[in-house]
Amino acid sequence: MTTLAPVSNTATASDRGSGATLAVLLGAYMLIALDATVVSVALPALQRQMHFSATALSWVPNAYALTFGGLLLLGSRVGDVLGRRRAFSAGVALFTIASLLGGLAPNAGLLLAARAVQGVGAALSTPNVLALIAVNFDEGPARNRALSFYSAGAGLGGSLGMLLGGALTSWLSWRWALLINVPVGVVVALAAPRVIREPERQPGRFDVAGAITGTLGSTVLVYGVLRASDRGWTDALALATLTAAALLLISFLAVELKARQPLLPLEFLRDRGRIGAYLNMFLIPAGMFPTFFLLTLYFQEVLGYSALRTGLGFLPMTLVLFTTVRLMPRVLARVNLRAVLVTGAALVVLGGVWLTRLSEHGGYPAQLLGPLVLIGLGGGMSFMPMSALVLRGVTPARSGAAAGLLQTLQWTGGTVGTAVLVSLFSNTSRHGTGSAAHRLVQGIDAAFVLGTAVAAAAVLVATLVIRDRKA
Template sequence: MNTMSATAKPSNKAYVLLVIICSYLLIVLDISIVIAALPRMQLDLGFTATGLSWVQNAYILAFGGLMLLGARAGDMLGRRRMFIFGLIFFTLASLAIGLAHTAEMLIMFRAIQGVGAAILAPSTLALLTTNFAAGSERTRAVAMYGAVAGMGASVGLVMGGVLTDWLSWRVGFLINVPLGIALMIGAWRWIPESERRSGSFDIIGALTSTLGMTALVYGIVRSARVGWADSLTLAMVMGGVAFLIVLVINETKVAQPIMPLRLFAHHERLGAYLGRFLFLGAMVGFWFFTAQFLQRVLGFSASEAGLAFLPVTIPNFISALSVPRMTRRFGNAGLMIGGLLVSLLGMFWLSRIGVGVSYLTGVALPMVLIGIGQGCTLSPLTVSGVADVSGEDAGAASGLVNVAHQLGGSMGLAAQVVLFAAAGGAAGSPQALVHGISAALTGSSVMLALALALVWLLVIRPRFTPVNVPICNQ
């Protein structure tokens, strides 16, 4: 059954872009805004040290585990419908979190909020792809989308610290309610429904992707707390990998796969997925460990630590807004390489921190480079992640972009926590803490170097032909 055309009227495209960008911003902000608010949440609701980690983990598990299912649901049931449905879940959960009076309630509603994000996130990029024509129009729209992905985390740290110190951590969630309602109205009014795809639903693909992603993300986030020697951690990771192997086998046999393997046969998209995975792994560690350094070593308050991220947030914003102009001059791939290189230089500089380091020269100046690199990298990665995608695969490609984003952040942070612990960061003294943070940020630098190498090999070198994946013939 088909609905109206998936393309917005030219007069409405500015409103369509605004609704989509603001909706995605809600998701990105809520991932990072919590970090600065965690100590106050623990004090107000009586979280144990172990329980506190589940404020973030519950959201990540639901978000990462249901992402491919959310993308496929948008393809089959209508992307605008699922977009609004995801907003409803996300908004109601935000209200419940803001009003929660027990730790158990907050964790439960954070998981529901993650479900809403898993439905909403793939629909945002898919709607962007189908409502804006390929070429300069889509490049500008996706550049803004990528800018939100880059700026949102940094802005969330600033907002989280300021709101927590000046008002309450609850405000960061309650503000989503009026915004969510306004975005639902805007989506209903301005965004046309996409054409639905008829046919059978890939039940085995849905189950194996959800169970595999959930188990893998759970194992990763658990490893950050208990280490990789833990038997349950290893069992969940191995189980997640096993489910994903079954998923790949299943996707070669079904007519309408939840994750079309042909998406990986395009070398530019493959490079973008791998590059995004590594880039987010590096950046999540940067946000997490730099926030720890500012508060626990330099003695900043939550609001001061949030404001201390402005040297990364402002350059990020400026460079992201310049992406369309820089893309015309350097090309999407050239800008991507430049952004990764600048990010790598900034991250390596920051990883040299010590106990007596000055905030200006040891933190703020490297942050400027990292901010410029973020602004110049995520938009091109997003553009390449949906390059040459057909309308029927827009949802699946958008889901894979977000899967790379989410899994990269989870796995990157877990790896860096291991490096932090191995370097003695948990010993307690400022010197030990700084040594551990330096090791973790060095790990971020290695991830950026790998991302740079993969993007060069798979995206830049023109002699490369599409990767031969003979099973991708659906």
């Protein structure tokens, strides 16, 4: 049983582990996950109204991804030192203010700046969601139930983002894809001090050298991947940026080996099960997250779906994923953890293989319903057990760092995977043959082949690295 540090705050002991606590934490996490996709469906309308060039338009999602992915590790350490609830609330408030400014932005420059600030707020709040779950819910059934909802957050938020973005863009304006965050963010920020239990702050100083090298390394890596996706993997600046990122991340590890209070405690990497969970928390999102972008193109450009109907097309995956993660605590009480993780990753592979067979003449029931159900089922069987495995046995003093690394790998994996697969899609469709729809499908099929290979690597990790059988 994890020993909880004494606290002093407005939340009483009866609030601990309550539904209100979980609702506030998941409300914030859903906002972050939703914002990763809600703007995507609105991009064509946004480009027309704001007069974005094609290159500038790509930075509407990229500005958010860059600051979010680059600052996650730092955000977790801020929570450790200054207080996780305080960091969480500040991140939600910053995200909400940036959403308001973005929704009201009169020009492209201010919109991109607001998206970057949204990423900063997300990086400050997101790792502290998982850390606060670790503190507010005892290890065991209570925490597993909370993690089951948390693990559905990314997939559920992403799918609802597509649906909500399509509806708001079709019925109102692209601006509401950002403004919808404001009322939810205000409620979460005001409720957090009342219902979330704050652990005692961890005394000490910031690991300045680790923060600089880790933050720069993560940010430069994300920028390099985004640049390569946009300009090609032979682009000189992209290659130079990726090389610099590798050197910075190596420097970060060297610094952490010597730091007295490291940003990333390297003892996390001495546990074989935790290493496997971290690896798969990068690989599975890298294979799964590009599905949203690729199938959005297929829905709208090949099948002729509207933005709203596109969002509805992802609904089966969302429902299956949510149902599966809710059942995971009961499953883990009866089935060994490694078997669950191997099966989950294998189902994602099967769904990916099915999607490599898309054609321009196919329909939704025959070509899309089955693989979306398989991917939702596989994702639901993967994310909650991996989160539980990472947090098991972690003391409150280390929960922020453990959660920060988990979130960094999850969202960086999704960003890198999307960038690489979209680059492959673009190159393949550009050099394809036949009609425009046929070339587009050729590119999508090629991207899913690579995405399936990434998911297959997760099967190997779950099989060969994770030996832990405890639930």
